Amino acid sequence: MNPMKLPLWTPEALAAATGGALLGRWRSVGGIVNDTRELKSCDLFLALAGEARDGHDFVGAALKGGAAGALVSRIPEGLPEGAPLLLVPEVMPALEALGRAGRARASGMTALAVTGSVGKTSVKDALATIFAAQGATHASEKSFNNHWGAPITLARTPAATRWGVYEAGMNHAGELGPISRLIRPHLAVVTTVEAAHLEHFGGLEAIAEAKAEIFEGLEPGGAAILNRDNPWFDLLAERARAAGARAVGFGTHRAAEARLISVRLGPDHVEAEAEIQGLRLSWRVGAPGRHQALNSLAAITAAALAGADPGKAAAALARWSPGAGRGxxxxxxxxxxxxxxxxxxxxxxxxxxxxxxxxxxxxxxxxxxxxxxxxxxxxxxxxxxxxxxxxxxxxxxxxxxxxxxxxxxxxxxxxxxxxxxxxxxxxxxxxxxxxxxxxxxxxxxxxxxxxxxxxxxxxxxxxxxxxxxxxxxxxx
Ligand SMILES: Nc1ncnc2c1ncn2[C@@H]1O[C@H](COP(=O)(O)OP(=O)(O)OP(=O)(O)O)[C@@H](O)[C@H]1O
Ligand SMILES: [Mg+2]
Missing domain, CATH: 3.90.190.20 (Mur ligase, C-terminal domain)
Known part of the structure; x- marks a missing residue:
C-alpha cells in the first residue's frame, strides 16, 4: 500500500461493515482479492468457496504472501499465533455487506451499471477511460460482474471516488436484480439483448426481461441508456420508466436521443459521428468494428448523463482499445x-x-x-x-x-x-x-x-x- 494514500479499509471499519470479530494483529487494508495469485501486500484476502476449492485452504499462503488479513467463516488449521482474521458466520453475505458499505460511503460518487448480452466490458472500459481523464474513477477489473465480482468491486471503491463503473452480468433470471440493488446505480446501460446463455431462458423476451432487472436498484431520478436499434428497446424502456427512470436511446434509429450519424471503418480503428442530445460529436476508437462505434456511443452518452464533459469524453476514446481477445x-x-x-x-x-x-x-x-x-x-x-x-x-x-x-x-x-x-x-x-x-x-x-x-x-x-x-x- 502507498503510505501517502488513505487506507481502503481500517480493520475497525471492516469489522463494523461486516459485523465480524477481529482476531490477531491487523494492519490497514489497501486492496481486496479472492485469488492468492493476484495478492499484493496489505490486501484483504477473501476466503470464498469456489466450485472446486475452498478459499480457507489458501489463507495461510495469503498471510505469508503479505495479506493484511483474511475474511473467514472458520479458523483454518496451522496458522501462526496472532494471525489476522475477520471471523464471520458466512463469507459471502459478509462480502455483500462490505460491498454495500463501500457503496454507501462513496457518497459523492455517480454510479453506473453496465449490462447487456455483449459489449459490457468494452463499454465499461470505455467509460473508465473517459472518466479517468476527468476525475477520480473506479471500475470493475476484467469481467468482475457476478454475485461476487460486483460486491468485490464495490468494496474496492475508494471513498473519494467521483465516478464508479460497475459491470453487471447474469446467466439466469433473478441474478441481475440483487447485483443492481448492491450497486445502486444512478445510470444503467444495457448494451444490447441477443441470444447469449439462451439455454437458460425460454427465448429472447425472457433474456430482455432478465436484463430489465438492472433497473431494480436504480437510484431515484436515474436514467437507463438503451440500444434504440434493438428489437427489445420498447420493452426495456417501459420497464425503466416503471422503475421511475428516464429512458435514453442510442443507435442509428431516427428517434435515438444519441444518434449515430456515420461510421467509417479503418483497418485498425473506427471513426464515428453522432448527435448526442443536440450536440454534434465525432471521435475515433482504436479498435475496428461498427459494434465498437455503438459501444463508444453508449459510453459517451452515459458519461454525459453522469455529468462528464461530452467533448472531452469523445477525445479520451482515442486512447482506448478493447482488451485481449476482443479484436x-x-x-x-x-x-x-x-x-x-x-x-x-x-x-x-x-x-x-x-x-x-x-x-x-x-x-x-x-x-x-x-x-x-x-x-x-x-x-x-x-x-x-x-x-x-x-x-x-x-x-x-x-x-x-x-x-x-x-x-x-x-x-x-x-x-x-x-x-x-x-x-x-x-x-x-x-x-x-x-x-x-x-x-x-x-x-x-x-x-x-x-x-x-x-x-x-x-x-x-x-x-x-x-x-x-x-x-x-x-x-x-
Ligand atoms: N455491441 C456489440 N455487438 C456485437 N459484438 C460485440 C459488441 N461489443 C463487443 N462485442 C464483441 O463481443 C465479445 C465480448 O466483448 P466484451 O468483453 O466487451 O463483452 P462482455 O459482455 O463483457 O462479455 P462477458 O459476458 O464475457 O463478460 C468481443 O469479441 C467483442 O468484440
Ligand atoms: Mg465482460
Missing part, C-alpha cells in the same frame, strides 16, 4: 524482417455468441490484405445456446461466406455452419480446437487476414498460438 491485431511475419511476407491475425477468441460472431465477421470483411491475400475465419463452437444452437450456427453461413474466403470450423455445433457453407468457402471441419490448431498453421499464406472466434469453453487459444507460431509475432 486485438498482430502482424505475424514468416521470416526475419518480413522478407518472406506475413499475415494479419485478429484475435476474437475471448468469447462468442451469434451477435459477437457477426461483429467479428464484419471486422474481418474490412481487414486489409496483402497481394494475393485471403480472408480466413477460424470458428469454434458457440456454447450455452440450448436447442437452438445448431440452427444459430448454420445461420452464420451467409455472413461468413460474405466476409471470408475460407471458413475453418471446429466442434460438433460448428459442423452445422460447415455444412451450410457454399463448398468453395469450406476450409475444413475438425472435431475440436486441438485438431483445428494443427491445421491452422498450414492454412495461412502471405498477405492473408486470419480471424479466430469461439466461446471460452471451445478453447480457441491453441488456434491463436498455432497461428502466432508461424512467425515472430509483433504488435502492429
Amino acid at each position: 486485438e491485431r498482430q502482424r505475424v511475419e514468416f521470416g526475419p524482417e518480413g522478407s518472406e511476407g506475413g499475415f494479419l491475425l485478429i484475435d476474437e477468441s475471448y468469447n462468442a455468441n451469434p451477435a459477437s460472431a457477426r461483429a467479428a465477421l464484419d471486422v474481418l470483411s474490412s481487414a486489409p490484405l496483402g497481394p494475393g491475400g485471403r480472408r480466413l475465419a477460424f470458428f469454434g463452437d458457440m456454447l450455452e445456446l440450448g436447442p437452438e444452437g445448431p440452427g444459430l450456427h448454420a445461420a452464420l453461413a451467409k455472413e461468413a461466406a460474405h466476409a471470408a474466403d475460407l471458413v475453418y470450423t471446429a466442434g460438433p455445433l460448428m459442423r452445422n455452419l460447415h455444412e451450410a457453407l457454399p463448398p468453395e468457402r469450406r476450409g475444413g471441419w475438425f472435431a475440436d480446437s486441438t485438431a483445428l490448431a494443427q491445421a491452422a498453421g498450414a492454412a495461412v499464406r502471405a498477405g492473408d487476414a486470419a480471424m479466430v472466434k469461439g466461446s471460452k469453453g471451445s478453447r480457441m487459444g491453441p488456434v491463436v498460438r498455432a497461428l502466432q507460431a508461424r512467425g515472430a509475432a509483433s504488435p502492429g
Whole structure:
C-alpha cells in the first residue's frame, strides 16, 4: 500500500461493515482479492468457496504472501499465533455487506451499471477511460460482474471516488436484480439483448426481461441508456420508466436521443459521428468494428448523463482499445524482417455468441490484405445456446461466406455452419480446437487476414498460438 494514500479499509471499519470479530494483529487494508495469485501486500484476502476449492485452504499462503488479513467463516488449521482474521458466520453475505458499505460511503460518487448480452466490458472500459481523464474513477477489473465480482468491486471503491463503473452480468433470471440493488446505480446501460446463455431462458423476451432487472436498484431520478436499434428497446424502456427512470436511446434509429450519424471503418480503428442530445460529436476508437462505434456511443452518452464533459469524453476514446481477445491485431511475419511476407491475425477468441460472431465477421470483411491475400475465419463452437444452437450456427453461413474466403470450423455445433457453407468457402471441419490448431498453421499464406472466434469453453487459444507460431509475432 502507498503510505501517502488513505487506507481502503481500517480493520475497525471492516469489522463494523461486516459485523465480524477481529482476531490477531491487523494492519490497514489497501486492496481486496479472492485469488492468492493476484495478492499484493496489505490486501484483504477473501476466503470464498469456489466450485472446486475452498478459499480457507489458501489463507495461510495469503498471510505469508503479505495479506493484511483474511475474511473467514472458520479458523483454518496451522496458522501462526496472532494471525489476522475477520471471523464471520458466512463469507459471502459478509462480502455483500462490505460491498454495500463501500457503496454507501462513496457518497459523492455517480454510479453506473453496465449490462447487456455483449459489449459490457468494452463499454465499461470505455467509460473508465473517459472518466479517468476527468476525475477520480473506479471500475470493475476484467469481467468482475457476478454475485461476487460486483460486491468485490464495490468494496474496492475508494471513498473519494467521483465516478464508479460497475459491470453487471447474469446467466439466469433473478441474478441481475440483487447485483443492481448492491450497486445502486444512478445510470444503467444495457448494451444490447441477443441470444447469449439462451439455454437458460425460454427465448429472447425472457433474456430482455432478465436484463430489465438492472433497473431494480436504480437510484431515484436515474436514467437507463438503451440500444434504440434493438428489437427489445420498447420493452426495456417501459420497464425503466416503471422503475421511475428516464429512458435514453442510442443507435442509428431516427428517434435515438444519441444518434449515430456515420461510421467509417479503418483497418485498425473506427471513426464515428453522432448527435448526442443536440450536440454534434465525432471521435475515433482504436479498435475496428461498427459494434465498437455503438459501444463508444453508449459510453459517451452515459458519461454525459453522469455529468462528464461530452467533448472531452469523445477525445479520451482515442486512447482506448478493447482488451485481449476482443479484436486485438498482430502482424505475424514468416521470416526475419518480413522478407518472406506475413499475415494479419485478429484475435476474437475471448468469447462468442451469434451477435459477437457477426461483429467479428464484419471486422474481418474490412481487414486489409496483402497481394494475393485471403480472408480466413477460424470458428469454434458457440456454447450455452440450448436447442437452438445448431440452427444459430448454420445461420452464420451467409455472413461468413460474405466476409471470408475460407471458413475453418471446429466442434460438433460448428459442423452445422460447415455444412451450410457454399463448398468453395469450406476450409475444413475438425472435431475440436486441438485438431483445428494443427491445421491452422498450414492454412495461412502471405498477405492473408486470419480471424479466430469461439466461446471460452471451445478453447480457441491453441488456434491463436498455432497461428502466432508461424512467425515472430509483433504488435502492429
Ligand atoms: N455491441 C456489440 N455487438 C456485437 N459484438 C460485440 C459488441 N461489443 C463487443 N462485442 C464483441 O463481443 C465479445 C465480448 O466483448 P466484451 O468483453 O466487451 O463483452 P462482455 O459482455 O463483457 O462479455 P462477458 O459476458 O464475457 O463478460 C468481443 O469479441 C467483442 O468484440
Ligand atoms: Mg465482460
